[in-house]
Amino acid sequence: MKPRVTPSDLAVFLSIARHLSFSRAAVELGLTPSALSHALRGIEERLDLRLFNRTTRSVALTEAGERLFARVDPAFRDIDDALEDLNDFRGKPVGTLRITSGRASTQIVLLPVVAAFLQAYPEVKVEIVDNDAFVDMVSSGFDAGVRFGERIEADMIAIPLGPYQRSIVVATPAFIKQHGKPKHPKDLLGLPCIRHRFPSGVVYRWEFERGGVKLETDVTGPLTLTDVGLMLDAALHGAGFAYAFEQMAAPYVEAGYLQAVLDDWCPHYPGLYLYYPSRRQMPAALKAFVEFVQALRK
Missing domain, CATH: 3.40.190.290 (D-Maltodextrin-Binding Protein; domain 2)
Structure with missing residues (x-):
C-alpha cells in the first residue's frame, strides 16, 4: 500500500503552485530548490500523477494540478483563517505580512511606514517583494500590495498610503x-x-x-x-x-x-494606495498594518 499524501505534502504543492517557481517556493518553505523538487517528485509518485509540467525555464500546472489546486487552496485558506482567529486571544498580532510593491513605491512611501510599524509591532515580520508587474495577490500568497489608485483592481479594498x-x-x-x-x-x-x-x-x-x-x-x-x-x-x-x-x-x-x-x-x-483582498477573516498582522496606516493619516 502506497503512503498517503499528507497535509505537509499539500503545503509543498500549494507553495509551488502559487509561485510557479521552485526557487521562490523554496525560500518560502525554508528548503533548497533541489530538496523541494525531490519532495514534489515523491508526491507525484504517491499520487501516480504529474502535477506540474516543468522545464529549465518554466513551471506550469497540469490539468490534474489545476484541479487539485482549485480544491485544496480554499481549504488551506480556511485553515489559515481559523488560526488567525486565535490572535484575538493574544495581546499583540504576530505572524508574517507579505506585501508586493514596485521598487519606487517601496522607496518613496512604503519603507518608512513599515519601519515605524515594526517598532510598534515587534512580533510581526514583514516581507516586501519588489515587483513592478501585476500579480494575482491571492494565488501568489500576498497579504497586500502598494500601487497607484488607477492601477488597482476593482475588487480590492484600497486606502491611501501617503501624500499626493x-x-x-x-x-x-x-x-x-x-x-x-x-x-x-x-x-x-x-x-x-x-x-x-x-x-x-x-x-x-x-x-x-x-x-x-x-x-x-x-x-x-x-x-x-x-x-x-x-x-x-x-x-x-x-x-x-x-x-x-x-x-x-x-x-x-x-x-x-x-x-x-x-x-x-x-x-x-493622488498618491500610492495600500490595497488588499476582501476576506472573511483579515490576518491579524494585516489588520494591524491597515489600522496603523489609517492612524498615520489622521
Missing part, C-alpha cells in the same frame, strides 16, 4: 544647454528622452496637465529602461530627459546636478 505625488522632467544642466529647454510637452518630441517600459511590455507615455488640459506624450530616445531609479541615474549621466518622481529627483535638483523643466505642466496627483 508629483512627477517631473529632469536632465543635467549641460544636457539642457546642448539640446535646449522645452517650453511645452510637444517640444520633447525629437529630443533624447529616457523611456520607461512596464513589465507588461507597454512603454509609458509621459503625462502632463495644465489649466485643465491633459496631454500624453509618446517620447522617443535611444535608451529605454524598466526601473525608475535607473532612469534617474541615466539622466545624471547625461543620457537624456527623464520623467521621475519628484521625491526621488529632488536631492539632485537641489544640489544642482539636475534641472527640472516643464514645471507648470507637472501637477500633483
Whole structure:
C-alpha cells in the first residue's frame, strides 16, 4: 500500500503552485530548490500523477494540478483563517505580512511606514517583494500590495498610503544647454528622452496637465529602461530627459546636478494606495498594518 499524501505534502504543492517557481517556493518553505523538487517528485509518485509540467525555464500546472489546486487552496485558506482567529486571544498580532510593491513605491512611501510599524509591532515580520508587474495577490500568497489608485483592481479594498505625488522632467544642466529647454510637452518630441517600459511590455507615455488640459506624450530616445531609479541615474549621466518622481529627483535638483523643466505642466496627483483582498477573516498582522496606516493619516 502506497503512503498517503499528507497535509505537509499539500503545503509543498500549494507553495509551488502559487509561485510557479521552485526557487521562490523554496525560500518560502525554508528548503533548497533541489530538496523541494525531490519532495514534489515523491508526491507525484504517491499520487501516480504529474502535477506540474516543468522545464529549465518554466513551471506550469497540469490539468490534474489545476484541479487539485482549485480544491485544496480554499481549504488551506480556511485553515489559515481559523488560526488567525486565535490572535484575538493574544495581546499583540504576530505572524508574517507579505506585501508586493514596485521598487519606487517601496522607496518613496512604503519603507518608512513599515519601519515605524515594526517598532510598534515587534512580533510581526514583514516581507516586501519588489515587483513592478501585476500579480494575482491571492494565488501568489500576498497579504497586500502598494500601487497607484488607477492601477488597482476593482475588487480590492484600497486606502491611501501617503501624500499626493508629483512627477517631473529632469536632465543635467549641460544636457539642457546642448539640446535646449522645452517650453511645452510637444517640444520633447525629437529630443533624447529616457523611456520607461512596464513589465507588461507597454512603454509609458509621459503625462502632463495644465489649466485643465491633459496631454500624453509618446517620447522617443535611444535608451529605454524598466526601473525608475535607473532612469534617474541615466539622466545624471547625461543620457537624456527623464520623467521621475519628484521625491526621488529632488536631492539632485537641489544640489544642482539636475534641472527640472516643464514645471507648470507637472501637477500633483493622488498618491500610492495600500490595497488588499476582501476576506472573511483579515490576518491579524494585516489588520494591524491597515489600522496603523489609517492612524498615520489622521
